[in-house]
Amino acid sequence: MTRPFYITTPIYYVNDIPHIGHAYTTIAADTIARFQKLAGRDTHFVTGTDEHGTKVAEAAHKAGVTPQEYCDRIVGNFKTAWKNLDISNDYFIRATSKRHMDGVRKILTALKEAKTDDGRDVVYSDYYEGLYCTGCEKFITEKELVDGVCPDHKTAPQKLKEKNYFFRLTAFLGKIKEKIESGELTILPEERRREVLGLIGQDLSDFSLSRERVEWGIPLPFDENQVAYVWVDALSNYINAIGYGDDPELFGKWWNQSEVVHLMAKDILKFHCLYWPAMLMAAGIKLPDTLFLHGFFTVDGDKMSKTLGNQIDPGDMVKEFGPDGTRYLLLTQYPFGIDGDIQAKRFVQQYNSDLANDLGNLVSRVGKMVMVNFDGKLPGPFKSIDGLDELVEQAEKLPGQVYEHIKHFRLTHAIAEAISLVRAANKFFNDTTPWLLAKQGEMEKLGGILYASCEVIRIVSIVLYPVMPRKMTEIRSLFSLDESTLTLDHALKFFELQPGTLVSVDRAVFPRQDVKAKAEKKAAASSVGKADDQAGLLDISEFARADLRVARVLEAERVEGADKLLKLQVDAGGGKQQIVAGIAEHYELDDIVDKKVIVVTNLKPAVIRGVESNGMLLACKKGKKLFVLVPDGDLPPGAKVS
Numbered sequence: 050m051t052r053p054f055y056i057t058t059p060i061y062y063v064n065d066i067p068h069i070g071h072a073y074t075t076i077a078a079d080t081i082a083r084f085q086k087l088a089g090r091d092t093h094f095v096t097g098t099d100e101h102g103t104k105v106a107e108a109a110h111k112a113g114v115t116p117q118e119y120c121d122r123i124v125g126n127f128k129t130a131w132k133n134l135d136i137s138n139d140y141f142i143r144a145t146s147k148r149h150m151d152g153v154r155k156i157l158t159a160l161k162e163a164k165t166d167d168g169r170d171v172v173y174s175d176y177y178e179g180l181y182c183t184g185c186e187k188f189i190t191e192k193e194l195v196d197g198v199c200p201d202h203k204t205a206p207q208k209l210k211e212k213n214y215f216f217r218l219t220a221f222l223g224k225i226k227e228k229i230e231s232g233e234l235t236i237l238p239e240e241r242r243r244e245v246l247g248l249i250g251q252d253l254s255d256f257s258l259s260r261e262r263v264e265w266g267i268p269l270p271f272d273e274n275q276v277a278y279v280w281v282d283a284l285s286n287y288i289n290a291i292g293y294g295d296d297p298e299l300f301g302k303w304w305n306q307s308e309v310v311h312l313m314a315k316d317i318l319k320f321h322c323l324y325w326p327a328m329l330m331a332a333g334i335k336l337p338d339t340l341f342l343h344g345f346f347t348v349d350g351d352k353m354s355k356t357l358g359n360q361i362d363p364g365d366m367v368k369e370f371g372p373d374g375t376r377y378l379l380l381t382q383y384p385f386g387i388d389g390d391i392q393a394k395r396f397v398q399q400y401n402s403d404l405a406n407d408l409g410n411l412v413s414r415v416g417k418m419v420m421v422n423f424d425g426k427l428p429g430p431f432k433s434i435d436g437l438d439e440l441v442e443q444a445e446k447l448p449g450q451v452y453e454h455i456k457h458f459r460l461t462h463a464i465a466e467a468i469s470l471v472r473a474a475n476k477f478f479n480d481t482t483p484w485l486l487a488k489q490g491e492m493e494k495l496g497g498i499l500y501a502s503c504e505v506i507r508i509v510s511i512v513l514y515p516v517m518p519r520k521m522t523e524i525r526s527l528f529s530l531d532e533s534t535l536t537l538d539h540a541l542k543f544f545e546l547q548p549g550t551l552v553s554v555d556r557a558v559f560p561r562q563d564v565k566a567k568a569e570k571k572a573a574a575s576s577v578g579k580a581d582d583q584a585g586l587l588d589i590s591e592f593a594r595a596d597l598r599v600a601r602v603l604e605a606e607r608v609e610g611a612d613k614l615l616k617l618q619v620d621a622g623g624g625k626q627q628i629v630a631g632i633a634e635h636y637e638l639d640d641i642v643d644k645k646v647i648v649v650t651n652l653k654p655a656v657i658r659g660v661e662s663n664g665m666l667l668a669c670k671k672g673k674k675l676f677v678l679v680p681d682g683d684l685p686p687g688a689k690v691s
């Protein structure tokens with residue numbers, strides 16, 4: 050008997066808005082869960098939110114609300130985003146829910162009582178001294194810093210010394226390795242599996258399981274002065290969501306008897322592939338079956354980040370392409386699993402080509418011909434038509450192929466197979482010229498072509514239902530198909546549709562996106578800003594954000610390998626500040642040292658040719674010559690320029 054199927058996404062941090070990175074994993078998990086359900090498998094799908102930790106508390110303070118109020122607000126945004134994308138999760142786990150917190154306390158108690166194979170305590174207390182990045186919610190080593198700051202968050206870490214409870218990770222690494230190598234714990238794709246095995250080979254240390262002085266977290270059941278480390282808190286969501294702390298029967302079903310799959314991106318590999326299995330082993334809980342870590346994507350070539358402001362809100366995509374268009378576009382950008390680039394610039398073109406032209410057009414042309422020539426009643430099959438056997442063969446193979454792809458997380462391939470059948474059906478339609486047969490009155494053959502085309506549409510509407518549930522339901526309703534035949538089994542056989550079935554295609558299921566109108570709308574929207582730019586109409590508050598100061602150049606040196614750059618140390622009133630300026634071709638070192646210049650002091654740090662720059666010097670170009678701007682008068686370093 051097939052085991053039930055339990056699939057999860059990470060629980061997302063509430064200190065960020067839901068963006069298409071979160072949507073990507075959630076849509077993928079939803080598609081897999083829906084497919085398993087379609088195949089008749091008892092399936093449970095969980096997503097949720099990660100709500101504890103210093104970052105959340107800080108964000109709440111900034112917003113002037115309590116952490117709980119803050120979480121409630123952001124969690125609402127996630128729930129709305131998932132509703133708008135037709136995410137069909139069976140449960141939503143919040144890290145601040147009683148169910149979750151009871152579960153965290155239960156696993157912490159189990160870990161505290163646990164012994165390693167050689168009889169040592171799994172949890173022990175010790176002092177920890179280190180650099181802590183609140184952005185990552187983890188201790189960070191000197192080695193990981195770039196120019197003294199965390200490379201991901203560009204902030205300096207805090208120095209912390211505190212009593213912590215430690216989890217003896219090192220005692221479990223050998224066993225984890227064995228389980229990965231024996232296939233008991235599957236890590237996919239293969240590259241990630243190798244990465245994990247490589248990590249085990251390195252000098253890993255135990256990790257601290259708790260934090261002191263953190264206000265927003267779950268106090269340890271055995272020491273109220275410490276709260277659970279956010280990752281211990283977060284990881285256990287996967288079992289808490291199915292009743293580890295409060296419903297043994299439910300837990301028994303979805304954890305012990307099911308195939309368990311955790312889906313996420315590769316950014317959280319170490320926690321999921323090492324910490325989590327170790328925690329489970331220590332607590333005497335079975336391991337999940339599969340961890341699938343898909344790639345990380347950029348958007349139009351750039352890393353997505355709050356700072357760059359290029360995070361795409363899934364809500365905006367839904368407004369433009371609908372929930373199904375959004376799901377389809379996100380899953381088809383590049384093969385699921387590897388790193389890739391989301392080509393937002395090509396969304397409209399791709400939507401039109403795959404959905405409006407290929408699938409939408411097939412539905413329209415076939416439906417309309419049934420309506421015009423057969424009064425909206427499906428004609429019967431007719432077997433001797435050129436190309437029919439090949440089409441039937443491809444269609445009958447499709448469900449099995451797609452299910453295999455889904456089982457192996459090849460979502461992009463699965464979708465491509467279905468679209469390829471749609472294209473084959475369009476070709477069959479074109480090649481058999483049904484419009485000529487209609488003119489010639491060859492109704493039996495015409496009917497056979499339309500029947501076969503409707504069969505393809507029916508099979509595709511089942512197979513692509515997990516990807517585009519709303520549109521596939523809509524297509525099915527146009528062909529009088531209801532939920533009773535929406536199962537993978539019903540997709541296995543051609544010639545299932547009953548002749549006489551009512552067909553009424555009264556709309557374009559995927560209306561074409563008007564590329565020209567969209568481009569004009571975008572241009573109009575951006576020209577509002579442009580007109581302002583051209584007229585120099587900068588808002589005064591925008592200009593006032595730039596902190597311009599008189600500065601004295603203290604030192605200057607050339608930047609190796611960059612003819613145009615000088616590395617300057619300047620005093621803009623706050624001590625030494627390093628800036629990189631493109632003036633090397635215009636100033637000798639001696640000419641610039643001691644000069645008073647004007648500097649923008651509050652720019653985000655930038656690294657130019659490997660040298661950090663914390664500000665910008667003002668200069669003016671005339672022809673090929675460049676002049677730095679100097680203050681007129683004996684002004685001290687630090688004098689504000691306004």
Ligand code: ME8
Pocket residue numbers: 058059060061062063065069070071073074099283284285286312313314315316317344345346347353
């Ligand atoms: O890490 N490409 O939460 P998080 C692909 N709370 N996937 C992306 C992505 C991108 N550019 N950006 C985000 C956390 N994701 C923890 C998890 S679980 C016990 C705790 C997706 O809000 C991807 O699934 O930072 C990634 O793993 C996740 O968002 C990180 O979400």
